[in-house]
Amino acid sequence: MKLLFYCFVIFVPQLTAQIPVKLDFGKKSSSIIPVYNGDQNYIAANDIVDLLDAGFYENKAKKKIVLSIPGHQIKVTGNNPFVVVDEKDILQMPVDCQYIDGIIFLPIRFFVPILNAYLTAPVLVDDHKFIMPLSEAGLSKIEAFEDTEKGRVNLTAITFDKKSNGLLIKLKTEKRFRKDDVEVWRNKNWLYVTISDGLSSDDVARDIKLSEQFKLIKSALIFQHKNSVQLSFQLNYDIPGQEIVVDDKSGDVFVSIRVSNSAHLDVDPLKKPNLNIQKDQWKIDKIVLDAGHGGWDNGASGKNKTREKDMTLAIVLKLGKLIEQRLGLKVEYTRDTDTYITLHGRTKFANSRNAKLFVSVHCNSNVKRKANGFETFFLSPSRTDEALAVARKENEVIELEKDNHKYGDFTDEKFILSNIMQSVFVKESEELADYIQKGLDKQLSLTNRGVSQAPFYVLMGASMPAVLVETAFISNVNEEKFLKSEDGQKKLAEGIYDGIKNFIQDYEKSQKK
Numbered sequence: 001m002k003l004l005f006y007c008f009v010i011f012v013p014q015l016t017a018q019i020p021v022k023l024d025f026g027k028k029s030s031s032i033i034p035v036y037n038g039d040q041n042y043i044a045a046n047d048i049v050d051l052l053d054a055g056f057y058e059n060k061a062k063k064k065i066v067l068s069i070p071g072h073q074i075k076v077t078g079n080n081p082f083v084v085v086d087e088k089d090i091l092q093m094p095v096d097c098q099y100i101d102g103i104i105f106l107p108i109r110f111f112v113p114i115l116n117a118y119l120t121a122p123v124l125v126d127d128h129k130f131i132m133p134l135s136e137a138g139l140s141k142i143e144a145f146e147d148t149e150k151g152r153v154n155l156t157a158i159t160f161d162k163k164s165n166g167l168l169i170k171l172k173t174e175k176r177f178r179k180d181d182v183e184v185w186r187n188k189n190w191l192y193v194t195i196s197d198g199l200s201s202d203d204v205a206r207d208i209k210l211s212e213q214f215k216l217i218k219s220a221l222i223f224q225h226k227n228s229v230q231l232s233f234q235l236n237y238d239i240p241g242q243e244i245v246v247d248d249k250s251g252d253v254f255v256s257i258r259v260s261n262s263a264h265l266d267v268d269p270l271k272k273p274n275l276n277i278q279k280d281q282w283k284i285d286k287i288v289l290d291a292g293h294g295g296w297d298n299g300a301s302g303k304n305k306t307r308e309k310d311m312t313l314a315i316v317l318k319l320g321k322l323i324e325q326r327l328g329l330k331v332e333y334t335r336d337t338d339t340y341i342t343l344h345g346r347t348k349f350a351n352s353r354n355a356k357l358f359v360s361v362h363c364n365s366n367v368k369r370k371a372n373g374f375e376t377f378f379l380s381p382s383r384t385d386e387a388l389a390v391a392r393k394e395n396e397v398i399e400l401e402k403d404n405h406k407y408g409d410f411t412d413e414k415f416i417l418s419n420i421m422q423s424v425f426v427k428e429s430e431e432l433a434d435y436i437q438k439g440l441d442k443q444l445s446l447t448n449r450g451v452s453q454a455p456f457y458v459l460m461g462a463s464m465p466a467v468l469v470e471t472a473f474i475s476n477v478n479e480e481k482f483l484k485s486e487d488g489q490k491k492l493a494e495g496i497y498d499g500i501k502n503f504i505q506d507y508e509k510s511q512k513k
């Protein structure tokens with residue numbers, strides 16, 4: 001009932017006081033007064049047909065129009081959000097096409113980008129003040145925005161940051177946007193980011209400098225709409241995923257784009273890709289092993305005075321040998337002696353050594369002496385209370401570090417930023433954790449506590465898949481004994497090794513596809 005009411009009252013076409021939308025397609029151009037329903041501009045499907053010189057077929061009874069453009073058939077239906085292309089691609093727009101007096105109206109903001117994915121040259125839309133088309137070569141043509149006369153510019157800069165298997169796009173804002181304000185969606189080789197109430201300027205367009213152009217991005221467009229700003233990135237390669245994170249404090253918006261091949265992030269557009277180099281870049285050829293704690297930081301201790309820092313080092317050294325001997329991979333240790341290294345220094349080391357995996361080894365402990373078993377974590381801000389408790393314990397050392405201001409708390413920007421960097425590897429990290437947990441399960445007769453997500457500082461900022469293994473409970477007398485025994489350490493090393501090996505095999509198989 002509420003819905004009906006909405007349709008009748010709000011959707012009154014306003015044909016007056018609307019600014020014409022200018023659409024360009026190749027050499028053709030048309031100015032159309034759009035139909036505006038309070039939050040969207042719509043144009044008649046027939047106007048698009050005219051602009052494109054497209055063939056079309058109309059079924060009035062079914063409220064359908066099929067546009068024929070070279071190589072594709074695009075079907076839209078009145079009062080329906082779906083666009084069906086070639087009878088196989090079904091794309092859902094966030095709003096319905098409208099049907100008024102026998103005419104189908106298309107939401108410009110959502111339909112044109114879909115259309116563009118199937119056209120060899122894009123339709124450029126200019127509804128009053130927006131458009132910043134980047135030429136395919138990169139940047140030779142930036143058309144300045146008209147001055148924004150309405151409100152304050154709140155999207156002030158865009159920067160691109162290359163990560164080892166993804167691209168982080170940071171949208172600097174002057175307004176606290178909430179996650180609900182931001183929409184990201186993908187269609188074919190276009191990635192769209194829409195920010196409600198976003199207001200941009202031509203300065204932002206200039207931010208996208210040629211020096212920051214990555215092979216991944218073929219072109220970028222900024223569309224300033226009346227109530228939103230839309231960034232459209234045309235991609236040269238298929239991407240496995242993307243994610244939006246909004247920093248609650250500053251309102252800055254981060255778009256992290258995963259790539260399937262790091263070569264897609266090469267900057268020099270003239271450089272021809274060297275297939276051998278690409279392959280090598282993706283080979284998991286180096287692993288950094290991190291023995292938890294060390295030096296003045298003993299970690300947890302058992303009833304019989306066994307210290308976590310000694311157990312983790314013993315296990316890690318055994319594990320490293322297995323990896324080097326059996327897999328022939330390079331292993332580097334954050335520490336191979338009883339020394340203290342900051343949590344921050346550990347991932348920093350792994351990043352600087354260009355490691356492809358990071359595995360941190362720890363022993364669990366709990367005031368409940370009965371607590372037992374092994375578990376593996378990967379980094380995530382979302383977590384269960386139990387996982388959070390483990391993370392808190394392992395993070396405690398920060399309080400004692402001299403320059404602990406570096407870390408901030410779980411919710412600050414630094415954490416969010418690091419987490420985004422890590423989010424590029426979340427899938428791989430989870431898989432690695434999963435394999436390690438399986439490997440340990442085969443070796444051990446201890447309780448399998450499963451894989452969890454938690455915000456461990458030691459995993460933050462790692463530019464690679466990263467996990468933390470809690471091998472067993474040092475606070476449990478039986479497991480303390482197990483951890484201390486040569487046999488126990490061997491089994492733990494074998495289990496983790498088995499997980500790493502299986503992960504690599506699987507990973508490399510998927511890379512070949």
Ligand SMILES: [Zn+2]
Nearest residue numbers: 292299362363
């Ligand atoms: Zn620990």
